[in-house]
Amino acid sequence: MNVSLNWLSAFLGRDLDADDVSRRLTMLGATVEGVERLNEELGDVIIGFVEQVERHPDADRLSLCQVNDGQQVHEVVCGATNVRAGRKYPYAPAGGVLPGGFKLSARKIRGVVSNGMLCSPRELGLGADHEGIMDLETDAAPGTRLVDALPLKDVRLELDVTANRPDLLAHKGVARELAAVYGGAIRLPAIPGMPGVGPAPRTVKRQGRVEGVEVTIEDVEGCPRYMAAVIRGVTVGPSPDWLQARLRSVGARPINNVVDATNYVLYELNQPMHAFDLANVRGRRIVVRQALPGERIVTLDGEPRDLTPDMTMICDGEGATAIAGVMGGRDSEVTGETADLLLECAYFDPKRIRRTRQALKMSTDASYRFERGIDLEGMSEALRRAVALIRAVAGGTEPEAGIDVFPRPAKPRTVFLRPARVEQLLGVPLSRDAIEGYLVRLGFPVVPKDERLHVQVPGWRPDVTREIDLIEEVARLRGYDTFPVEMRPFRASVVPSDPMEEVKGRVRVLLTGLGLSEARSLSLTAKGGADAFRVLNPLSAEDAYLRRDLLSGLVRSVERNWAVRERDVRLFEIGVTFRATGGPLPEQTLRVAGAVTGGREPAHWSASGKAADYDAWDVKGLLETVAGMAGGEGRLVTVADGWEWRDAADARRGWAGRLQADRPAWAGEVFGFELDFAPAERSDIRFEPLPTTPPVERDVALLLPSGVTAAQVGEVIREAAGALLADLTVFDEYRGKGMSGRSVAWRLVFRAPDRTLKDEEADAALARALAALEEQLGVERRQA
């Protein structure tokens, strides 16, 4: 929302400092996001009085003007036909600069030196008109700077207005806030040549007449109040300079005097209005009703619109002429030929307007305001001001009072406020008088009846509906910065921290320590599938589904890294995956995944710059380690494509192995793992006494026939060797040519916890193990 500092000044009857106003509005909640000083580039343009006009000796279409700048007279060549002696025009002297940086110098035009130029509105950036030079109606003396003579010197403030404050979408509301902090009252700005406002419109129940036009509200829910006035004999044309300047000061484009007048009232009072050409109001009737099923209308922008019965329509005797509160129809628009107007000033239901403009996918200045709620009680003022303003700028005969169709007049709302509650919430003592003072300054009448304040809510504050809303007003006006920053005692939270957050943290430290970097992928993906959950309204096919797994995203990331020629990529991610299970919500699973490719360690000169690439054993290890930390009860199982982590019910909870990727020739293979986080269970580690006796080690190479696994061998050895076997590891594997099966070397560590073990005891245990291996698995000791 743009506001003009001049416009606000006119309301407050005092000069305003742009910086101070910005600071105060910001600290009141209407953040000033931009401050633009307008027309500063017109500083070189002054008022020139043309004393004499002659034909240029060598050109029929040019004039030779004697321009008085208050000190001396300059000869200026002018091409405009509307230049007249005895008038004042904007004069840019030689040496001056025009908007856009155009620097003027004295130059010869057809043999005569022109000392500067007389300017058109377009040359000054003050309008589109380039037909003639700008004729000034001003009392200012020649030589006065144009920006000082006309209401051009202004500052535009760009406000960020929150959704709860429709009143701040117009100057009056902003001025009201400023008056609350600066003190003083606000008054509607005087308008040049404006007749006094007419009488208040006549209030009727559901139907009434104005100047022969019958106005009826059928859809009371969609349109609680509808006012109309008729103005006859207007002349549609350009607006006067001051009105155009006002509209430009807030960034609006002047159109014609009638439209400009209604827009002026919009920006001043936040009342959207619509002017109908009375000649096009068929049947001399206005009916506000719900749209009919299948009804269509072509709006002002030329688009045909399909309507539904929950939209409110403005109709004449024959059909719809406007979508209420959103946009007028093409056929009722005011044109250059319009002489008689019907002016609409209505209140439309905010929720209805919101649904309508969402359904039609359009938002207008009017719908924006209606859906936030306009001032139901300020409509009469707005209508009368608009009528007077139109008559001031477009002429027209004095109209009879307008009509105010108001089927269910509402009483002003009262909200109760307990001073003790103010203190409870704001944490500082505030006297009843102080509280009342803040509210009154903001325009809330207060009646002190009992221990509570009975606060009347003005029509422009539809957001205030309960006590807390008034407490915010008190805090706001007192100033958030006036409350102390004081840490007071607090009680401990009864909510325990999520233990999973702790586990996630530990997994992060583990994996970064192992050289993997944490990735964050988008959880939306193009990848569908049987149990993929689809988003109803995706932005594109690229994000139509919720991710089912983390690894696919990591593989895409590895490929993107390859695309920038990074060969060593190690990534992990912790995040939620989704799966459709037929319910209204997807199943959500917290997971961790990792993907590695390239060298297992940084290449070092001591190894001639070579490092081995990651292989499948690395990800088996990652899965095993991470599962140990976050996988809960479970075991690792070898499967065709790698390994799985299976829970107690033998359900797959994780996987590790080789990944498919779009791999350039120079890149290494990609290996990855993914694991469900198991619910974190707190289990304290039990200390085991440190061994006090020496171990006895035995190395043994075993010939494993094809099909026999290390896991089976380990199990048999442990079973047969018994309690003396303290540790068992594989330390080598050998596959020789012509060998059937392979040789796997094991180290067995024996120890008795209470005595020094004898070699013979270890040998006996080893012998038992070897015998069991041969018998159960056909595994023999490899002879040296």
Added chain:
Amino acid sequence: MPDATTPREELDRIAQVVAEVATADATMLAELRTSHLGRKSGKLTQILRSLPGLPADERREVGRRANELKRALEAAIEARERQLAEEHAAPADFDGSMPARLAWQGAIHPVQAVVDEICAIFREIGFSRVTGPEAETEDYNFTKLNMPLDHPAADAHDTFYLGAGTLLRTHTSPVQARIMERHQPPIRIVVPGRAYRRDAFDPSHSPVFEQIEGLAVDEGISFVDFKAAIDFFVKRFFSPDTIVRFRPSFFPFTEPSAEVDVQCRICRGSGCPTCKQSGYLEIMGAGMVHPAVFENCGIDAERYTGYAFGMGPDRITMLRHGIPDIRLLYESDIRFLSQFSAGR
């Protein structure tokens, strides 16, 4: 064993070899180890293996000497190997500036680091850390938070819908409602997590982003406590001299509501491109919990008061590290991520 030599002669020769070890090089040492100590054909191994075939007195003497020599040779070889290794590690022209042997070093994502830091600071003032589901219901995401969908305030929450009344949460605030339904105050929680809005992926928007929500509810919590907690956080997170500004604002779930700004660290408040000339950077939306939210969640709104806040770790991360484009946070470019590893 060669026929021409007796075990005694052989042992004499081996004694000389032991003396030569002190000057042997690595290759010779390996050769000596195999030829004298090897398990199959080492000379000393063979002598020891032949002992049972010798006469008793010779057997005793040869056995003793062979064992002594075996120990001496092993010790000499080991000593020489150590010496050679030391010389290799620290040659006379040792160059300590050659690059070290490093392990890969991964990095915690910078956004996660910020999240963890924020949670840790709030933990100091009693906030526990909890989470909630990302796929939610309209009820928790909007209705219970006093946020009717037919109000313009909902416009900021352009929503991905999953079905009728189900959606991807547009903020982490639904967790507030879930916690309040399960616990009576005192409640002090921070809630990190992902949120979703229907924004195209561009330099300043991501359809998926991180949020942290905070909530404190108890008897006697006021606007003063709210300001103190936020001020505590800001000064810990940024620096003790950071200037904090509380500016009135509007959120349906808090009232009074505030935007919290910190003075721009680049221009110190005078205005620069980073803070868009305002002198301040917005870091969170916050306020006192709206009584309607308490009522919707089964908390006595007359007895209890509280404050809530929400912030975007993505943006805070970008400000902290000078990252110009939010997409960098979600593209997993290893050249980006590795800049944040602990070892750097």
